[in-house]
Amino acid sequence: MKIAIDLNGGDRAPEEILKGCLEFLKNHPREKLILCTTKNEPDNLFDLNHPQITVEYFTHAVGMKETPAKSKKEKPDNTIEGTLRLVKNRKADCAFSCGNSGAIILNSVDVLGLKDPNTHPSLISFIPLYNRPPLAVFDVGALGNYVFNAELYFAVLHETVDIYTKLYGVKEPEIKLLNIGTESWKGTAEHKNIYRMMSDSLYNFTGNIEGDELLFTDASVIVTDGLTGNIVLKLLESFNVLLQNFRNFKDCKFDNNYLNFLIEDFNYETIGGAPLTGVNGKVVIGHGKSSSKAVRSALELCVKYAEI
Amino acid sequence: MKIAIDLNGGDRAPEEILKGCLEFLKNHPREKLILCTTKNEPDNLFDLNHPQITVEYFTHAVGMKETPAKSKKEKPDNTIEGTLRLVKNRKADCAFSCGNSGAIILNSVDVLGLKDPNTHPSLISFIPLYNRPPLAVFDVGALGNYVFNAELYFAVLHETVDIYTKLYGVKEPEIKLLNIGTESWKGTAEHKNIYRMMSDSLYNFTGNIEGDELLFTDASVIVTDGLTGNIVLKLLESFNVLLQNFRNFKDCKFDNNYLNFLIEDFNYETIGGAPLTGVNGKVVIGHGKSSSKAVRSALELCVKYAEI
Structure with a gap:
């Protein structure tokens, strides 16, 4: 290549x-x-x-x-x-x-x-997970003037799923919408729109996910409005900075694999890039x-x- | 009481x-x-x-x-x-x-x-910080059908600052807007609106903050659209769950105060509640x-x- x-x-x-x-x-x-x-x-x-x-x-x-x-x-x-x-x-x-x-x-x-004038260029970001393929977060709002339009997002969602499947070999990955509650009526009008569109036509869409389940979910693709996605991704980076402090704790030997993962690899550097769709x-x-x-x-x- | x-x-x-x-x-x-x-x-x-x-x-x-x-x-x-x-x-x-x-x-x-028909009931949530008063996050989107309206938010911002000052004794707390970049033109139209309103009339407003600085800022009050605020708060809770794993690491004695804080007190249980404004x-x-x-x-x- x-x-x-x-x-x-x-x-x-x-x-x-x-x-x-x-x-x-x-x-x-x-x-x-x-x-x-x-x-x-x-x-x-x-x-x-x-x-x-x-x-x-x-x-x-x-x-x-x-x-x-x-x-x-x-x-x-x-x-x-x-x-x-x-x-x-x-x-x-x-x-x-x-x-x-x-x-x-x-x-x-x-x-x-653009692949299609009705699509929307969007960034897929990957959160490294322990002992399994990373979690795809789509979108992470790279555009300065950010607008969440459910139809445009939906139009590139299939491409996102396709890229994820091919990169990480997860067939029919489970998809969730990041929202403020699990009920279908939660969130902004656009969150409700894309929830409906995904429910109607993606059988592997399994509903809303809240912030506290993000790192523990079995789902593979998380759809967000890009502004929230961007802030969530950056916040996750700062967790790793907090965890770096453990390195300085001299009496502690990190031979535990999960702890090593959190300190060494739970970090944007592990994936390093985000594919642009559309x-x-x-x-x-x-x-x-x-x-x-x-x-x-x-x-x-x-x-x-x-x-x- | x-x-x-x-x-x-x-x-x-x-x-x-x-x-x-x-x-x-x-x-x-x-x-x-x-x-x-x-x-x-x-x-x-x-x-x-x-x-x-x-x-x-x-x-x-x-x-x-x-x-x-x-x-x-x-x-x-x-x-x-x-x-x-x-x-x-x-x-x-x-x-x-x-x-x-x-x-x-x-x-x-x-x-x-309502205190004023032009205000908006909003929730102030507090993130515990190490060795200093907590960080106020306003708003955290308790309403299911969430709409971010900059004018309504701005109307209750003074009350938020007043509550924070009185609860934690921080005079003229520094205020920042959670956004996808530090530039004033970043974010949705409503983010730009509230940025302008705060710049025009709050001298202790110091601009946008990105997700990765949230836990390391000197600011005291973070303004967000409530949907993002809600997801950020819940994600922070899950950090603490990750950190609980360190407890199970037997060879490690946590006599380091900062680590103890992260494991024991960096948690919603430390504050436990969110005042409703408006x-x-x-x-x-x-x-x-x-x-x-x-x-x-x-x-x-x-x-x-x-x-x-």
């Missing part, structure tokens, strides 16, 4: 992204990476001459806090767009960026096009603060995703 | 509620409790002859899953309404129920009345699954709240 990587996206770019790429390649001798960057990067970054790496240059990098529409207008030839053009032109099988997610989505729609081409978005470990994990996901 | 308690509300009522009341009274020899219940309770529950307890009887108890409007119509003389009538008639200083929160809110508006009278709502420890904590809150 060939993965196109935005080397300039993310809070710790380009150093941490490049480090992640090199770590990934050590264990993947057959994969190829195309690093998309600007001419402004210090030369020594690319003093690599690595047989699995090629570099493509673009005029601009998009900042993490830039307004997506504005950046698109003012910086047409940027590293995010560059990765997507490589997918569009079939020079790469998947695009990956840890950059400005609004800009990635806007450029994905523009360069790759567009014609494979795009994976990384966390803005990605470490090299997160980049390495995301590239593993890119390869699996490019294969399905 | 006199606290009116709905003995029939909550998943573990009436036994656990009564147990919590008796535990509370051991340490509060001057407080009085009025237990509101139905005639159907086994007599031995009230074979108490406790000098600080009186019992009032009502015709009905409201089920946890009943539709609030329907229960109000079909069960007019119920134990929830009973606690509120005692507050209305100044026979009690605060009402407390762990029952159907929609029914508590509907009955509070009906019996006590109504003429003091009402505290408990968690449906309240244990006796949670009831005891909620009664401590009721007394403090009744005093302010």
